Amino acid sequence: MKSSVIPVYLDSARRSGFSLIEVVLAIGIFLVTVLALVGLLGPTLQSVDEVEKTDEVASVVNTVNAFLQSSSKINPDGSKFDAIYQAVKSGDFATVLVFRAYASPADSSGIGLKVGFQKDENAESPDPATPIDISAAILADSEFADAAATIYRVVLSASSVLPTPTATPEKYRSTDRTNGIYTMKAALGDYEEGSFAMEVRIFAENPGPTFSSTTDLATLADEEPIFTYNTAVVR
Template structure:
């Protein structure tokens, strides 16, 4: 009688179709969940970057208004800024980064709109005259009388353009401070050979939402 020899090969069972389908399904659900989490994460990063950029613009504006020696060399910075806002109940300044000449170096540009001023004009050194080398957004900063001002010097309500109106002259203004509402708008740069609209009144901007609004003040 011949001896029974066990087979050298054992049968191996592969994955069934159901197991494969279940595995793929679990994988896809995991991927979709991760993609769903990625969207809010990216939005959060963008929000943080925008917040940092706005904070940088605010700090730049405040530092410029409070301490720039170019606004009124040899004169009163307070009088120059007050007169600029009084002239039309608004004044405009710009903040943006720009290329330096034909290089890739970038510097910060900040200054009032060209020709800005009133009874005590803004010096030309503190005015922006060229936007062609802007590297990124141009921040239009609109200064208007603030609700913080005593009502003796301003209108009781905002006008049709959403701003308070000064109802006094520089000579008659006796307060030691001048409070302003600051609205910041982000605009696209003109690019090479392009044109940038420098003059925009509160009426022109009434349909545009500012990216940030706050109040600041200068002192005599």
């Protein structure tokens, strides 16, 4: 008796498909890859943020240096050196504020840079014959209402570095700090050096109704500046 062979036809779709094990492995590999990428995302974003902050600090430093060295608003008819020295000497420190502000409350597209002394800054001349005028370089309280981003409070004080080595540094300033700064001792007429070295501490503050342009050294003494450096103005 002749046996018959029954042909078996395999469905082409089933032959080209994936098994359950293959699907599970593929999903597992995909999830591991995604988790690895997510793990790298955090440090990458942090690095980008640090670069942006570094660029911002560099911009503030350049702005402050340009303001102190060449602003036409600081004692326009006299010596910038005398004005800055007296501003720092009057309270043992001076405050410069740097921030970006909207051109007008109604226009949020136009943003400009503002820099100037705090409203309480005093640079009265010790000699009435040579007055000092920094009024044009002082920022009004109303200007801070237009701040578009962080306000940088820049505190200027006598530097620990003296222009020339001296055995008696107390001639110009105290040997110890109070609230983070030295007490200045030499009057403008008694300051014999050709340059005035200053320590510059930069603090970042948020704008808003609670912001005050007046610097409270006792409060700042407990805060860490975002950057500190030394600069000098030349006679």
